[in-house]
Amino acid sequence: MLSPETSRVQNAPLRPLFVKELWEILSGRALWTMLLLMCPLVGYSFFQAASLYGEASVAGLQSPVLASSLSPLDGILVPTFGAFYVAITLLFPFVAIRVLGQEKESGALRLLVQLPYRSPTLIAAKLAAVLAAWALSSMPALSALVVWEVLGGHLSAPETLNLLLGHLLYGLLVGAIALFAASVAESAATAAIVTLAFTIGSWVLDFTAAGQPGLLAWVSSLSLTQMLHTFEQGLLSARLVAGICAGVLGFAALGAVWLPPGIQTRDKVIRSVVCLVAAMLALGLASQVKLTFDVTEDRRNSFPPADQRLLASLSQPLVVTVHLAPEDPRYADLQRNVLAKLERSMPNVSIRLADGRQRSSSSADEDHYGEVEYNYAGRSDVSRSTSPREILPILYGLARVSRPAPAPGRDYPGYPLVTGSPVALLWFFFGLPLCIALAWWWSRRLPKPIAARSRRRFNHEHD
């Protein structure tokens, strides 16, 4: 309809767009500065974690019981990646915003939106660049894992990969929020404020609302940082992964809605509402997914395998009524040791929290405080224990099944390692920063053939 070259205008290869986005993010100072800042931050966290782990390992080497409590996931991986998380929360938004904000400020965005790509494609390319930036940013943390292996430490692949996946999803979510903010905001500074409101706001939610009952508990569950806790516990939750993916896609879609000029704000708002509704529906669907895997080597999030199999075969609904306040430490114990495991192993479990303010009401209610009532197949029993050793027999009794014989298997040995060599610090304070500086220099080089050819031709013309 338009011109003989319409196909060139309507269809364009994706490769140049992705390559351009990569060059753009590599050319900026923000990424490299963040990487340089992360080296000492992650390195010192790793060094501290390894030192503490080494001190605990001294006793662990004398006693197998103590050794079995030494897991590199808790001792090394979580603290090391904790520093990485801080950097991603505070610094990564600036890198991600640059992917779009720079083009917006230089006016290049007005050229970009005229290229034969749809807005979702442009945002997808930018999200891919953000992903590449995250991969580069993870180098200090990944190098800490290599150092740990070199020092003789143990790493469980499923635990490590699960934690990496959690941080990757968190990074993508922060990146998607940053892209959305950059798309909406007029300046990069405003976009940074919007993004930090999300990330630092999550910390505030964690501090103020976590552990609170009712609405506050629901509000605290929206915190971005809460999602990492599941991965840090060694759990791979399909619900969580699907929920985060829905969040990433939702923010990316909002970014695509607000990217193109030439559309009335009213229309953008309507499209945004549609995106929000779709994202909410996706989150609702994701919340129905109940598949969770315990990827820890010590199976800390599961009952013994024989119990797991038997519990999975109990098909009738189990109703648990807990007479404890949510902030009561016993409730946290019960939740971690029993209820969460039951929810993951049994097909139909309902947990009801009785009013937590019972303590201040009648004396009869006070007598019931601390009780946990289990109802299965029309039979019920009550316990005050928070230990699976006492609760599982109660459940088997209610279900009229006999307790399974423990399956033979190797107990988790633990992995004590006395280390804490300050030599590792040299890598994080000198070696790695030097490598990053060299990579920065390499990325700043002009393309040699063109430079040489151009100079040759230029000299030739002016001879």
Place this chain on the structure above:
Amino acid sequence: MDGVLQVVSPNRSSPRNPTFAITAAAASEQPCKQVLLRVDSISKRYADQTILSDVAFDVQAGEILGIIGPNGAGKTTLLEAVAGMLPIEKGDVRWHGKPLPPPRRREAIFYLPDGVRPYQEQPVARVLTFFAEVYRRSTNEVQDAVGSVGLTPVLHKRVHALSKGYSRRLLLTLGLLTPHPLLFMDEPFDGFDLRQTREIVSVLRRKAVQGRTFVLAIHQLSDAERVCDRFVLLAEGCARGVGTLNELRARTGIAGGSLEDIFLALT
């Protein structure tokens, strides 16, 4: 990625070059051409301020149309509105007589804004290669575009290191690499001296002869008179006159008057 740009033949044309024989005046005497784009009743307001009021004009195939007016006349707003980069309250744009909705305008029109330095951290060659790969331009086509605007000496420089003139040349080259039949350019000669302006005019002329159509927003009347086949005289958001120089002279009754005289008479 940078392989598209290999050997570039620079354009050594000068004001003495025979290509300058094709002048705006000669082009304006050509027979009536096909209407490519019809702009009708474009209006744009910001809050309670009217920026454009019922602006209407046609763009003919292969011509260079000048949107002429002082700073603040609404030239940039008009270009952006027609290019679909700015939402408008009212107005209609037709392509070969058929309605062209804003989302599809980028298939027909490419708009080069004023004051843009795209991808400042990248070498010029890399920016050109990006556009060339997006539009699947051959090496020869890229060399032709680079050579015609004289961008060769700065291919290895980063965009932020370019002078204002070379920055303009880069934008023009990007525009030439696009396959769109209609190119909108906002203040294309800003930053050029007289000689450079003439070089760029000759480039635009050659491209127009080859079938490309240009709409240029220009505030320098002398530049506009030298370059454009027809004019849209814009003042305070209203089109005060549309036509060739001769048509505008006839309308104002200023025989032999310059564009400046006509503009003053009409506004």
